[in-house]
Amino acid sequence: MCTLEKRGNIFLLTLTGDNEHRFHPDAIATILSLLGQAKSQANRGSVLITTGHGKFFSNGFDLAWAQSSGSLAGAAERLHQMVESFKPVVAALLDLPMPTIAALNGHAAAAGLMLALSHDYVYMRRDRGVLYMSEVDIGLSMPDYFAAMIRSKIGTSAARREVLLSGKKIRGEEAVALGIVDSAAHDSAEGVVEATVGLAEKLAAKKWKGDVYASIRKSLYPELCEILGLKATIFATPKL
């Protein structure tokens, strides 16, 4: 369901299989474990790229699994379980001691869009794929860390409203204009991945110390870090 490969400096995390890459507890645990592996193998110059196979990057939590509990209370409990267990995935990405890039092969909705936004850079396809926060349409509130992510990463009040309150399926060009993604200039999944590899190689060449990079990254998002329980680490002996 999810693999981690190493290609030189680049860690490639792939959501495999031609399906919706829904986040049920097993998938979440796997992703968390693979991020832990990347962290433990991190070097100066390491970079993470996360992508997927097929039409979806991810369509979010596994609501079918929640419903199959058989009762309303059971469904709510299972959903709550997924929301809580996904929080460490977001934290792990914010804490990862290397630059991170999401290469969206296809649609990213709800928790799937959260996964994308947890990366430093987000590239999507120009030709296919939408961003969609489905919660308003399906009648779900925003988990606290979802809303904090949107507030932290999406710059204008109008753009945040479009993302959370409009039920819009946002395509590439509009996503760039709204400041949600960094690029929607490439057609095809291969095109996007290639572009992110190009960016990754530029970032890798800087040979940054990963712990310092992560520390500075976290200082950009103090509110989100507080909600996620991420502590600030200070590095005060510069290399000169």
Next chain:
Amino acid sequence: MCTLEKRGNLFLLTLTGDNEHRFNPDAIATILSLLGQAKSQAKRGSVLITTGHGKFFSNGFDLAWAQASGSLTGAAERLHQMVESFKPVVAALLDLPMPTIAALNGHAAAAGMMLALSHDYIFMRKDRGVLYMSEVDIGLSMPDYFAAMVRSKIGTSAARREVLLSGKKIRGEAVALGIVDSAAHDSAEGVVEATVSLAEKLAAKKWNGDVYASIRKSLYPELCEILGLKATIFATPKL
């Protein structure tokens, strides 16, 4: 190392000497003292312009002085001392009872860029000079008030990422990124002239400096809290 002149309504704070204008404890103390002087002589219509001589506005803290301590802990201690003693400089600028303009004669890096960002307006040169937050390249975390300044003054998440996480030396795109107000003039003299012109427009408003400072601080509550700056409320308007 630093002078304060008065030209009519204008206070001109200059980082003198053709060097990197590194902030060691003496320089920091001098700047703080001169800002105190400007504050005590402030009137309605006063404006501050801060600029420098030579290729650098400022290249930040004096890391060579930190290293000269001879040990790793000594260096960390000296760096910490500079970080802590520079905080009141930023606070003094945010609290200054007059509009403030940074006229960047050259490069502004790390704490030098913080000094620039502590002003209400920033003009840089079109032809020379970069903005550069060097911390990610040299392996230093962001002091809390540095990160708060960047979060408060730089509008988009992408621009903040470019400034703090890319190690980029930013030239003309500083305007597009919303970091500076102008990069339209060549030469240091050109930039200073442009800031003098802006200063004259602002001076003509003859604002009550304490009210100006109060409203300025209300734009940056998070940063003010970190700096220990209190809000002062003025509730009897001139009508």
